[in-house]
Amino acid sequence: MHSSHQIILAPSILAGDHADLKSSLKEIEAAGLRWVHLDIMDGHFVPNLTFGPQTIKAMRSASTLFFDVHLMLDNPDKFVDAFIDAGAEQVTIHVEPDYPVAATLQHIRERGCKCGVVLNPDTPAEAAKPYLEACDIVLLMTVQPGFGGQSFREDVLPKMETLAQWRGELGLSYRLEVDGGVDLKTASACTSRGVDTLVAGTAFFKAADRKAFSAAVTA
Numbered sequence: 001m002h003s004s005h006q007i008i009l010a011p012s013i014l015a016g017d018h019a020d021l022k023s024s025l026k027e028i029e030a031a032g033l034r035w036v037h038l039d040i041m042d043g044h045f046v047p048n049l050t051f052g053p054q055t056i057k058a059m060r061s062a063s064t065l066f067f068d069v070h071l072m073l074d075n076p077d078k079f080v081d082a083f084i085d086a087g088a089e090q091v092t093i094h095v096e097p098d099y100p101v102a103a104t105l106q107h108i109r110e111r112g113c114k115c116g117v118v119l120n121p122d123t124p125a126e127a128a129k130p131y132l133e134a135c136d137i138v139l140l141m142t143v144q145p146g147f148g149g150q151s152f153r154e155d156v157l158p159k160m161e162t163l164a165q166w167r168g169e170l171g172l173s174y175r176l177e178v179d180g181g182v183d184l185k186t187a188s189a190c191t192s193r194g195v196d197t198l199v200a201g202t203a204f205f206k207a208a209d210r211k212a213f214s215a216a217v218t219a
């Protein structure tokens with residue numbers, strides 16, 4: 001079943017121009033979109049590195065987009081303040097590493113920032129259940145995190161249905177976001193299962209007509 005939320009497309013700037021992030025932000029704005037998805041990687045939780053709070057701070061002064069910051073870090077609790085201070089408006093944290101997830105969600109909220117948990121493709125839905133009431137958003141990875149341009153994992157589709165069902169049953173209103181291998185075809189498979197927030201890196205930045213792609217995905 002479809003979500004009650006309006007469908008949002010949040011392009012992942014990982015697929016943007018890392019020598020000119022400002023222009024990639026402008027391309028997202030030019031496509032008429034409001035969110036940018038910012039992938040933060042530490043080289044430990046995922047086998048890749050991206051950028052830190054200083055880069056986010058620089059992008060913050062160059063854009064009015066909503067900063068959806070995805071922390072792929074072994075110890076996100078140690079970094080949430082730095083990213084919120086830098087301009088993050090939403091911070092999502094993985095449930096897989098060993099740190100105080102609930103306390104970190106609460107701290108993000110206390111800072112006036114939206115919060116959510118992230119599940120890797122092989123992490124069962126049950127791992128998110130203890131935190132759902134504290135979440136503004138739940139992010140389901142449809143690729144193993146670390147790199148853009150991977151293929152969408154259809155085995156995550158049932159997990160979307162489960163999270164959408166729990167949202168209704170528990171009377172909650174978290175957004176349901178997916179991330180990895182999202183394109184025109186896979187997006188509709190997600191939104192028909194209650195997903196309302198789509199991260200697309202490659203498909204957005206490689207689209208011939210980004211505005212048309214964005215309109216089609218969020219229709």
Ligand code: DX5
Nearest residue numbers: 145146148149180181201202
């Ligand atoms: C992967 C990141 C995703 C990635 C999506 O670790 O979390 O946001 O950038 O990229 P595409 O859309 O290219 O699969």
Ligand code: ZN
Nearest residue numbers: 037039070179
């Ligand atoms: Zn991401």
